[in-house]
Amino acid sequence: MSKDFNILFAGFGGQGVLFSGKLAAYAGLYDDKHITWLPSYGPEMRGGTANCSVCISDTPIGSPCVVSPNAFVALNLPSFERFKDRVVPGGTMIVDSSMIPAKCDRTDINIVYVEASKLATENDLEGLSNIILLGKLFKETGFCTAESLDKALLKCIPPKRKHLLEPNRKALKIGCEA
Amino acid sequence: MEDKFLMKGNEALAEAAIQAGCRHFFGYPITPQTELAAYMAKRMPQVDGTYLQAESEIAAANMVLGAAGSGVRAMTSSSSPGISLKTEAISYMAACDIPALIVNVQRGGPGLGGIQPSQADYWQATRATGHGDFQILVYAPATIQEMVDLVGVAFDKGDQYRIPAMILADGMLGQMMEPVKLPEAKANKIIDKPWACCGHHNKRPHNILNSLLLSPKELEDLIVQRYKRYDIIKENEQKWDEYLIDDADIVVVAYGASSRISHTAVDMAREKGIKAGLLRPITLWPFPVKAFETLKETAKAFISCEMSMGQMVDDVKLAVECKKPVSFVGRTGGKIPTPNEVLDKIIEVGGCC
Numbered sequence: 001m002s003k004d005f006n007i008l009f010a011g012f013g014g015q016g017v018l019f020s021g022k023l024a025a026y027a028g029l030y031d032d033k034h035i036t037w038l039p040s041y042g043p044e045m046r047g048g049t050a051n052c053s054v055c056i057s058d059t060p061i062g063s064p065c066v067v068s069p070n071a072f073v074a075l076n077l078p079s080f081e082r083f084k085d086r087v088v089p090g091g092t093m094i095v096d097s098s099m100i101p102a103k104c105d106r107t108d109i110n111i112v113y114v115e116a117s118k119l120a121t122e123n124d125l126e127g128l129s130n131i132i133l134l135g136k137l138f139k140e141t142g143f144c145t146a147e148s149l150d151k152a153l154l155k156c157i158p159p160k161r162k163h164l165l166e167p168n169r170k171a172l173k174i175g176c177e178a
Numbered sequence: 179m180e181d182k183f184l185m186k187g188n189e190a191l192a193e194a195a196i197q198a199g200c201r202h203f204f205g206y207p208i209t210p211q212t213e214l215a216a217y218m219a220k221r222m223p224q225v226d227g228t229y230l231q232a233e234s235e236i237a238a239a240n241m242v243l244g245a246a247g248s249g250v251r252a253m254t255s256s257s258s259p260g261i262s263l264k265t266e267a268i269s270y271m272a273a274c275d276i277p278a279l280i281v282n283v284q285r286g287g288p289g290l291g292g293i294q295p296s297q298a299d300y301w302q303a304t305r306a307t308g309h310g311d312f313q314i315l316v317y318a319p320a321t322i323q324e325m326v327d328l329v330g331v332a333f334d335k336g337d338q339y340r341i342p343a344m345i346l347a348d349g350m351l352g353q354m355m356e357p358v359k360l361p362e363a364k365a366n367k368i369i370d371k372p373w374a375c376c377g378h379h380n381k382r383p384h385n386i387l388n389s390l391l392l393s394p395k396e397l398e399d400l401i402v403q404r405y406k407r408y409d410i411i412k413e414n415e416q417k418w419d420e421y422l423i424d425d426a427d428i429v430v431v432a433y434g435a436s437s438r439i440s441h442t443a444v445d446m447a448r449e450k451g452i453k454a455g456l457l458r459p460i461t462l463w464p465f466p467v468k469a470f471e472t473l474k475e476t477a478k479a480f481i482s483c484e485m486s487m488g489q490m491v492d493d494v495k496l497a498v499e500c501k502k503p504v505s506f507v508g509r510t511g512g513k514i515p516t517p518n519e520v521l522d523k524i525i526e527v528g529g530c531c
Contacts, residue, residue: 022355025184029357037184037355062442064354067516 004058005143006066009130010051010083011075011099013041016130019156020073021052023134026152027144028056036064049078056143071141073133074100092140094133112140114178120171128171135175185358187351188213190322191281192221194329195253197363200279201227202252204241206234209293210349211257211283235260239267239280246271246278247387249374251333255281257349258299259290261307268342269308273389275373275404277336279329280307280314281345283352286512294512295349295435300489303346304463311401313408315343315415316462318433322356328460330361337369339411346462348485350435350514417460418469422448426455428524429473431494432483433459436508436515440483443520452528462490467497474498479527483520484508503527 007024009017018039028035034057041050053066070091074080080100087093089108097113104111114136116129125132138149149172157165185193192214195203203222205215215231222229228245232238238254245252256264261282271278284299286292303316317332319325325347332343378384391397422444423429432440437458447454457473459466479502482491488506495504507523509515 022184025355029182029184035184035357038350039353061438062445063439063517064350064356065439065514065516067518 005054005056005071005141006069007054007056007071007073007137007143008051008066008069008083009054009073009075010049010079011130013048013050015050015075016127017050017075018052020130020134021054022156023131023149023152024054024056024137024143026155027148028054030148030151031056031144033057034059034061036061038064038066051079071137071143073137075130075133076100077102080104092137094137094140096129096133098129110140112136114175116175116178119174119178123170123174125167125171125174128167131168131171132175132178135172136178137175138172139176182357182359184355185322186213186353186355187322187325187347188283188353189217190326190358191255191329191345191347191352192217193360194326195251195279195333196221196225196227197361198251198330198333199363199368200251200253200333201225202242202245202250203228204230204232204238204245204252204254206232206238206256206260208235208257208260210285210295210352211255211260211281213352214255214281214283235263236266239264242278242280243267243271243274243276246276247274247374248376249371251279251337251368253279253281255283257283257285258287258296259285261299261302265302265306265308268314269310269312270389271342272308272312272314273310274387275340276342276387277333277340278342279332279336279345280342281347284346284348286510292512293349295351295353295485295514296510296512297348297434297436297485298487298489298510299346300462300484300486303344304465304493307342307344312404313341313463315339315341315411316346317343317417318346318460318462319351320419320434320437320458320460322351322354322358324460325351326358326360335415337371339407340373341407341411346434348435349512412464415461416464416466416468418466419458419460420469421456421458423455423457423473423477425453426473426476427453427478428481428528429455429457429477429479430481430483430520430524431457431459431490433462433490436483436485439515439517440520442517443483443524446517446521447524447528450525452524454524454528465493465497470497474501477502480504481520481523481527482506482508483515483523485514486510
């Protein structure tokens, strides 16, 4: 039996937190898993806190709220501080270290620091740090198959934004190799 | 379109209504239901339907009253404070025996409350969606697929019994995405409505839909007749779902979002060797009292889990005829209980029985 994933993405509104979650959810769907995607955000569209719970499971999902993630992607400092201690032992935490200057001293989880925002800027992929982080999450946890992740990209990038497909693929690749 | 795809609850409700033959939507934006109205604004013109953003919730609900009175499938949607404004028109619909769909994607109350998920409109939905002696059908979906399925049921049963129907959802279900499979469009299967005010063309006597009856006898007779219909509904339309209740000592009763939390909590309790089960009402009115017939003898205790201060507890007590203790666990004001909080209650109650 493969593992269930309870993934939490958290950052500011506008960082692509919900979109990363949507990609993960669709990837799970294409792997024939049960999935839920649950956003949580304040009244403001941009600048407020935004987080997104994604459950990927072989069995029907009860609570869609991820309280204790086994995979956590931190996109800003407040989210890192708020959720770092909630990651279950043995879980994985992906940290955008160009946004988050702090370190976590837990030894019971796999902590991966990626300078995602810096890498995005350097590679002319402004605004795709969330996808770089998702690539890293994929590499570290294997929450889905590579095929399904690409299918999810094809699904989630609307036809009028088709020109963004290749940059997104590139961002995923950079994340995998970072 | 693929067989299965992801949809937000709010959008799934809207698309399901279109698939069920609804071509008239009247609404007014409010968080956390706005995606439903936005989806309708986009979709209704594509299917030659009417999407109208009214000047207020009161106007929108009265437009539903008028449209549904002409026999078409009409609906409105809102969230808690907006539903309060619609209750006047819902009472008039009930008084005229007009079927229509009202969706409540609940948020925290009272007053303007908050914008986070809540189930604090249980009393309003099941006791008083307006003044006067009346009930409406109330369906409480727990998954996005069930939201889709129950929209069709709510329209069909509303038409069959000539009664307004409500989908009582909450901000969590409205905002979350899950895989859904949409039903086949069934617009052509809508039953005839010989009572509808849709123009008599000099071929039949004109129909009247009116709620004003100044003769107490006439009004009483009409209400008594209506309550006979309610009895038939109570007999035939109770719906619920059961999970691990056959050998359960402790039965958690929960609907909608809190039933999902409870489902996880029941699994955790079972892992600890506690015989817990989940009884999930799908209809809140009629409340599924039949589900408790054997359970009230076999189970040792009941826990009502809700995102309110315990509004469903009384219904559970009535259903178990107070033969077993009924306790409450939950959060309110926009907080969602965690599975661990529900588990703690199961353990606490389990220790007493």
